Amino acid sequence: xxxxxxxxxxxxxEERLFSxxxxxxxxxxxxxxxxxxxxxxxxRQRYLPGGDNSSLERQFERDKDDIRELGIPLEVVxxxxxxxxxxxxxxxxxxGLYELPMDVVFSPDxxxxxxxxxxxxxxxxxxxxxxxxxxxxxxxxxxxxxxxLGYSPSLRVRExxxxxxxxxxxxxxxxxxxxxxxxxxxxxxxxxxxxxMVLHDGRWHLFGTDQDAAATRTxxxxxxxxxxxxxxxxxxxxxxxxxxxxxxxxxxxxWIANVAVISARxxxxxxxxxxxxxxxxxxxxxxxxxxxxxxxxxxxxLADELAGYGPEVLVHSPALLRAxxxxxxxxxxxxxxxxxxxxxxxxxxxxEAGA
Amino acid sequence: MIGGxxxxxxxxxxxxxxxxxxxxxxxxxxxxxxxxxxxxxxxxVRDAVNLIAVSGIPGETRQYLHGDLFDIHWDEFEANDVIxxxxxxxxxDSPRFSAREAAALIAGLQYLSSLPENADVDAIASLMAxxxxxxxxxxSQVAVSGTDARSSITVVQAAxxxxxxxxxxxxxxxxxxxxxxxxxxxxxxVDSDWYLRGWxxxxxxxxxxxxxxMSDLHATDVPTSLRSADAGPSESLFEGSAxxxxxxxxxxxxxxxxxxxxxxxxxxxxxxxxxxxxxRVAHFHGLKRLVSGLAGVVEVVAPAxxxxxxxxxxxxxxxxxxxxxxxDVGK
Numbered sequence: 001x002x003x004x005x006x007x008x009x010x011x012x013x014e015e016r017l018f019s020x021x022x023x024x025x026x027x028x029x030x031x032x033x034x035x036x037x038x039x040x041x042x043x044r045q046r047y048l049p050g051g052d053n054s055s056l057e058r059q060f061e062r063d064k065d066d067i068r069e070l071g072i073p074l075e076v077v078x079x080x081x082x083x084x085x086x087x088x089x090x091x092x093x094x095x096g097l098y099e100l101p102m103d104v105v106f107s108p109d110x111x112x113x114x115x116x117x118x119x120x121x122x123x124x125x126x127x128x129x130x131x132x133x134x135x136x137x138x139x140x141x142x143x144x145x146x147x148x149l150g151y152s153p154s155l156r157v158r159e160x161x162x163x164x165x166x167x168x169x170x171x172x173x174x175x176x177x178x179x180x181x182x183x184x185x186x187x188x189x190x191x192x193x194x195x196x197m198v199l200h201d202g203r204w205h206l207f208g209t210d211q212d213a214a215a216t217r218t219x220x221x222x223x224x225x226x227x228x229x230x231x232x233x234x235x236x237x238x239x240x241x242x243x244x245x246x247x248x249x250x251x252x253x254x255w256i257a258n259v260a261v262i263s264a265r266x267x268x269x270x271x272x273x274x275x276x277x278x279x280x281x282x283x284x285x286x287x288x289x290x291x292x293x294x295x296x297x298x299x300x301x302l303a304d305e306l307a308g309y310g311p312e313v314l315v316h317s318p319a320l321l322r323a324x325x326x327x328x329x330x331x332x333x334x335x336x337x338x339x340x341x342x343x344x345x346x347x348x349x350x351x352e353a354g355a
Numbered sequence: 356m357i358g359g360x361x362x363x364x365x366x367x368x369x370x371x372x373x374x375x376x377x378x379x380x381x382x383x384x385x386x387x388x389x390x391x392x393x394x395x396x397x398x399x400v401r402d403a404v405n406l407i408a409v410s411g412i413p414g415e416t417r418q419y420l421h422g423d424l425f426d427i428h429w430d431e432f433e434a435n436d437v438i439x440x441x442x443x444x445x446x447x448d449s450p451r452f453s454a455r456e457a458a459a460l461i462a463g464l465q466y467l468s469s470l471p472e473n474a475d476v477d478a479i480a481s482l483m484a485x486x487x488x489x490x491x492x493x494x495s496q497v498a499v500s501g502t503d504a505r506s507s508i509t510v511v512q513a514a515x516x517x518x519x520x521x522x523x524x525x526x527x528x529x530x531x532x533x534x535x536x537x538x539x540x541x542x543x544x545v546d547s548d549w550y551l552r553g554w555x556x557x558x559x560x561x562x563x564x565x566x567x568x569m570s571d572l573h574a575t576d577v578p579t580s581l582r583s584a585d586a587g588p589s590e591s592l593f594e595g596s597a598x599x600x601x602x603x604x605x606x607x608x609x610x611x612x613x614x615x616x617x618x619x620x621x622x623x624x625x626x627x628x629x630x631x632x633x634x635r636v637a638h639f640h641g642l643k644r645l646v647s648g649l650a651g652v653v654e655v656v657a658p659a660x661x662x663x664x665x666x667x668x669x670x671x672x673x674x675x676x677x678x679x680x681x682x683d684v685g686k
Binding site: 012013014015017018019021022023025026038039040041066067069070071072073095097098099100101104106110113114116117118119120121125126127128129130131132133134135136137138139140141143148149150151152153154155156158159160166169170195196197198199200201202207225238240241243244245247248251252267268269272273276304305307308309310311312313314322325326327328329330331332333335336337338 | 380394406410412449464472494496540543544615650659666671672
C-alpha cells in the first residue's frame with residue numbers, strides 16, 4: 001500500500017468527519033484551527049497556505065456541530081497563557097468522555113429490548129437517532145436474545161412542530177408560536193422555554209415556561225398553528241433532568257381529576273371500546289347500568305372523540321363536555337346538509353347499529 | 356444549516372466509529388457476519404472497511420504516513436471477504452450516545468413498558484439508567500406515558516409464539532358482530548391503538564383487527580395454516596381493496612396529517628388554505644366516525660351518499676341531546 005492517502009478525487013463527507021474525529025482523539029493538547037485545516041484529511045486538500053480559507057473555516061464550524069450532534073464531546077481549550085484569544089483556541093476530543101463507560105454492560109435480554117424500543121420510532125429524527133444508538137450498541141459485540149415474537153409497536157409524531165421544538169429544547173433556545181385555544185377566536189402568540197416533550201394519552205405535549213406568564217404551561221402540539229420560530233438571542237439554562245416526568249405527572253393528575261359520565265348504547269362500538277377505558281372507582285348511586293366513567297386530560301380532545309361515536313354515546317356530565325359534543329355533532333350535521341335536500345331532523349338512530 | 360450535509364453522513368460516520376472497536380474484538384471476521392450483526396448490507400461493510408483501511412491521523416510528520424493509518428490484511432479481505440485489522444489508530448471503544456439518541460431509546464422503552472413481558476419495572480428502570488450513564492450529556496427530555504396494555508395482548512402473543520389459531524368475537528365498523536378464526540401474525544400498535552394483523556379464515560384474507568373491538572378471545576389448539584404463512588405478513592397496517600370507494604374531503608392543509616392512515620392523495624386546489632384530498636375507504640361507516648370526530652375540520656365534499664351517511668350519523672347523535680335533560684345522570 002502507498003504510504004499516504006493523498007487522492008485526487010474528492011474526499012467524502014464521512015471520510016473528512018472520520019479523519020477529524022481520529023485527529024482530535026489522538027491529540028492530548030488539542031489542535032488549533034490552522035492545524036486542522038492544513039493537515040486533516042478532507043481539509044488539507046482544499047487549504048490555501050496564506051490564502052483565504054474562510055469557506056473551509058465555515059465547513060469546519062458545521063462539521064464541529066455535526067460531530068457534537070452525534071454525542072461526541074468535542075472540546076475547545078483556551079490557551080492558559082493567552083485566554084480569550086480566538087486564534088490559539090485548541091480543539092480536542094477527550095477519550096475518557098468519548099468512550100462508552102467500561103462498567104456499563106448490556107445483557108442479551110436488554111439488547112433485545114433495546115432493539116424493539118428502537119423500532120418504535122418509524123419516522124423523523126427520533127427514528128434516525130434510535131438507529132445510530134443501535135449502531136453504537138452493536139459495536140459492543142453482544143448478540144441479543146431471540147426477539148419476542150409477534151410485536152411491531154410504533155409511535156408517531158405527526159405534528160410538524162415536534163422537530164423544531166425538540167431541537168430548540170436541546171439547544172436551550174426560546175421559541176415563539178401561535179397557539180389556538182379552543183373557545184378563543186384567534187390564535188395567540190406564546191413565547192416559551194421548552195422543558196420537555198411528552199406523549200400522554202396518545203397526544204404530544206410541550207411542557208415549558210411561558211415567558212409572559214412567568215410560569216410553566218403545557219401545550220398540545222396539535223393546537224400550535226403555523227411555524228415554530230426561535231427567538232433571536234433568547235436562550236435559557238437547561239432545567240435539568242426530570243422535566244419530562246414532572247410534565248407527565250401533572251398530566252396524569254389532571255387525567256385522574258377529570259371524570260366524564262357517559263352512556264354508551266349497549267352492543268355498540270362505543271360500549272365495547274369505551275367500557276375498556278372505564279375508570280375504576282365509585283359509581284354514583286343514581287347512575288344507570290350503562291353509565292361509564294372516563295378520565296380525560298382535555299375536555300375538547302375528549303369531545304372530539306365522543307362526537308365520533310355519533311348516536312352511540314350520550315354525555316351526561318360535565319355540562320361543558322355535553323355542550324361541546326352536542327355542538328360538534330350539530331356542526332357536522334349542518335356542514336353535510338345540502339340546502340335543497342330533504343332532511344329528516346330525527347332519523348331513526350337505532351337503524352345505524354345494524355346498517 | 357446544521358445537519359444540512361448530505362443526509363446519511365452522520366449514519367456513515369457512526370458506523371465507522373462503531374465498526375472499528377467491533378473489528379478489534381474480532382481477530383478474523385467475515386463481511387457476512389459483520390453485516391448480519393449490524394443489520395446493514397454487505398456492501399456497506401466493504402465500503403466502510405475500505406475507508407477505515409486508508410484512514411488515520413496526520414501524525415508527527417503531518418503526512419499520514421503508513422504507521423499513522425489503520426491497516427488490514429488486504430489479501431484476506433480481497434480474496435476471502437474476511438476482515439483482519441492489523442494496525443490500530445486513536446480509537447478503541449464505541450462512542451457514547453448523544454443526549455437525543457439516549458432519549459429516543461428511553462422513550463421507546465417507556466412505551467414498551469406497558470407490554471405484559473416488560474412488567475418488570477425495576478429491569479426497565481435499570482436499563483434506562485444504563486442508557487443515561489452511557490450518554491455524553493443528560494438525555495433530552497422526551498417522555499412517553501405507558502398505554503393501557505390489554506390482557507388480550509398476552510393471549511394473542513402466546514398464540515403467535517405457539518403458532519396456533521385464535522378465536523374471538525369481533526365488532527366491525529359497520530356495527531356487525533362476527534365470530535372470527537384468525538392465524539395471528541403479530542400485534543401492531545400505533546400510539547395508543549393496538550391491532551392484530553393476521554389471516555382471517557372467515558374472509559380468507561389478511562386482515563387487521565383492533566384489539567379493543569375484540570371480545571370473548573381465546574387461543575385454540577389448531578396450528579396456524581401453512582397457507583397463511585405463504586401469504587406473508589406485510590408491513591402495512593391497512594391495505595386497499597378493489598372494492599374501495601373514493602371520497603373527496605376538504606380540510607385545512609395543516610390537518611392533512613390527521614388523515615395519514617387513509618393515504619390521502621390528490622392536490623386539487625381549493626380556495627384559501629383549505630385543500631381537497633381523496634381518500635379510499637372500504638365503506639362509509641368508518642368515514643362517518645372519522646369526520647364526526649373532526650368537527651369543523653374535515654368536510655366530505657363527494658360523493659353525495661357519503662355526505663348523507665355522515666349527516667345522518669351526526670344528526671342522530673345531536674338528536675339524542677334533544678331527548679334527554681342534562682341533569683338526569685341516572686335516566
